[in-house]
Amino acid sequence: MIASLLRRVAVVLALPAALIAVWWFASAGSENFYFPPLSTILETFARLWFSPQAMHDAVPSLIRLSIGYVAAALLGIAIGIPVGASRSLRNLLEPVLEFLRAIPPPVLVPVLILFAGIGDEMKALVIVFGCIWPVLLNTVAGVRALDTVLAEVVRSYRIGALARLWHFVLPGASPQIFAGLRQSLSIGIILMVISEMFAASDGIGFALVQYQRSFAIPEMWSGIILLGIIGIVLSVIFRAIEAWILGWYHGLRRTQRAA
Amino acid sequence: MLWLQGCAGLIGFAALLEIVPRVGLVSPHYLPPFSVIMVALYKEVQSATFWIALGATLEAWAIGLAISLVGGIAIGIAIGSSHLLRTLTHSTIEFLRPIPSVALIPLAVLLFGSQIQSTLVLVIYASFWQVLIQVLYGVQDVDPVARETARSYGLGTWAQIRYVTWPTALPYLMTGVRLAAAVALILAITSEVAIDTQGLGKEIADTESGGAVAVMYAYVIVAGIIGVIINIGARALERRVLAWHPSIRLDAAEAVV
Numbered sequence: 001m002i003a004s005l006l007r008r009v010a011v012v013l014a015l016p017a018a019l020i021a022v023w024w025f026a027s028a029g030s031e032n033f034y035f036p037p038l039s040t041i042l043e044t045f046a047r048l049w050f051s052p053q054a055m056h057d058a059v060p061s062l063i064r065l066s067i068g069y070v071a072a073a074l075l076g077i078a079i080g081i082p083v084g085a086s087r088s089l090r091n092l093l094e095p096v097l098e099f100l101r102a103i104p105p106p107v108l109v110p111v112l113i114l115f116a117g118i119g120d121e122m123k124a125l126v127i128v129f130g131c132i133w134p135v136l137l138n139t140v141a142g143v144r145a146l147d148t149v150l151a152e153v154v155r156s157y158r159i160g161a162l163a164r165l166w167h168f169v170l171p172g173a174s175p176q177i178f179a180g181l182r183q184s185l186s187i188g189i190i191l192m193v194i195s196e197m198f199a200a201s202d203g204i205g206f207a208l209v210q211y212q213r214s215f216a217i218p219e220m221w222s223g224i225i226l227l228g229i230i231g232i233v234l235s236v237i238f239r240a241i242e243a244w245i246l247g248w249y250h251g252l253r254r255t256q257r258a259a
Numbered sequence: 260m261l262w263l264q265g266c267a268g269l270i271g272f273a274a275l276l277e278i279v280p281r282v283g284l285v286s287p288h289y290l291p292p293f294s295v296i297m298v299a300l301y302k303e304v305q306s307a308t309f310w311i312a313l314g315a316t317l318e319a320w321a322i323g324l325a326i327s328l329v330g331g332i333a334i335g336i337a338i339g340s341s342h343l344l345r346t347l348t349h350s351t352i353e354f355l356r357p358i359p360s361v362a363l364i365p366l367a368v369l370l371f372g373s374q375i376q377s378t379l380v381l382v383i384y385a386s387f388w389q390v391l392i393q394v395l396y397g398v399q400d401v402d403p404v405a406r407e408t409a410r411s412y413g414l415g416t417w418a419q420i421r422y423v424t425w426p427t428a429l430p431y432l433m434t435g436v437r438l439a440a441a442v443a444l445i446l447a448i449t450s451e452v453a454i455d456t457q458g459l460g461k462e463i464a465d466t467e468s469g470g471a472v473a474v475m476y477a478y479v480i481v482a483g484i485i486g487v488i489i490n491i492g493a494r495a496l497e498r499r500v501l502a503w504h505p506s507i508r509l510d511a512a513e514a515v516v
């Protein structure tokens with residue numbers, strides 16, 4: 001039992017440990033200006049990001065990201081449900097929505113600077129505008145593909161609108177909605193960083209550009225690592241939430257596949 | 260009938276963009292009326308700058324996508340075919356994949372400045388994972404009976420890859436291509452906006468800071484049209500390549516009925 005657990009841990013950690021070891025030893029004593037020793041990078045990382053500096057740069061970024069992302073998710077679901085439920089609304093709006101989704105979200109940064117200046121509102125708005133489309137379009141697709149038999153049962157029993165939404169529409173569309181939310185998350189991180197690189201006075205993207213322009217290379221690498229960690233942590237949190245809310249769905253799929 | 264309604268939607272959207280600034284809901288300095296944007300677009304299309312920018316964006320997109328496709332397919336099949344490699348690399352892939360490729364921007368700038376290589380670094384890092392993950396799923400999905408059969412008939416490694424693994428993985432791969440094509444465009448434009456490499460994104464950033472707002476919107480619309488064309492193209496390619504596949508055949512049969 002313990003032996004098999006240990007072996008599983010070893011299998012998971014073997015390659016990452018080997019890669020980090022290679023980086024550590026290959027870069028040890030490195031004279032190359034752009035690729036400092038990993039030990040230096042880690043020291044810088046500890047010094048920079050476990051300090052008040054982190055409060056100044058990392059926290060505002062994450063607050064803007066969470067506000068923008070949550071707003072986009074709520075709006076996308078709220079608009080997606082009526083559009084998905086009505087055939088004529090869908091036919092009318094689908095090309096427009098497809099076009100809006102196809103606009104690469106980074107171009108929104110210059111556009112929204114016009115409207116909202118370069119403050120926090122702009123950055124949160126950029127994230128909302130960029131993240132909303134995958135959620136919206138996936139909600140539309142999910143609501144549209146709801147089980148027709150169940151829909152008729154719900155109607156025959158005259159189940160009220162709220163109960164229908166909560167017990168039938170939302171759960172039925174949730175696998176699709178989560179697929180959209182996952183796409184939005186990576187778009188949100190991209191927009192968080194580049195809106196700060198483009199125009200800001202704080203934030204991780206801003207700090208990264210500053211370090212790079214002043215050739216503070218170990219600091220720059222530590223920022224890259226921080227962004228990587230943020231990406232990984234957010235994806236772990238996302239998966240935990242998805243596993244919690246969609247647990248019934250994954251279980252259903254497993255039994256269906258086994259049958 | 261269906262596309263008529265869609266056109267109505269698009270026309271309505273254009274009308275909205277025309278009316279909102281005209282009646283002063285939004286200052287025309289921020290959002291010029293749609294007709295003004297269209298005139299700006301018409302002028303811009305006749306300039307060399309436009310075509311150079313468009314060409315640069317598409318070039319970075321195509322090269323980056325091609326490299327990630329080749330790399331993703333080759334590495335995906337290699338890893339996916341071996342149980343040992345799959346278990347060993349799983350954690351590393353899951354770890355590297357969520358790292359946002361924008362994190363590489365400063366490194367790319369230091370190494371390549373605002374040349375096309377900077378864009379390629381971002382595009383490849385982002386789209387490679389999309390392809391790799393799908394190929395890995397696809398290779399795992401091979402029917403064990405089919406594989407045993409192929410082995411019993413004495414098919415070599417290459418023949419097995421060609422006749423068993425490849426057709427199974429193809430639907431997954433096409434999903435990967437579709438996702439990667441869209442992501443590659445996003446990252447190409449990101450790089451142009453954030454690090455000033457040649458292309459549509461740079462024109463958008465430049466015209467915004469230069470105050471040529473109508474021209475900026477013209478470029479935004481062009482970027483959207485490119486995105487739509489890429490999405491439609493990828494879906495058409497998927498249907499064509501997978502025309503033999505039951506899921507597509509089913510769709511087609513239903514469409515006829």
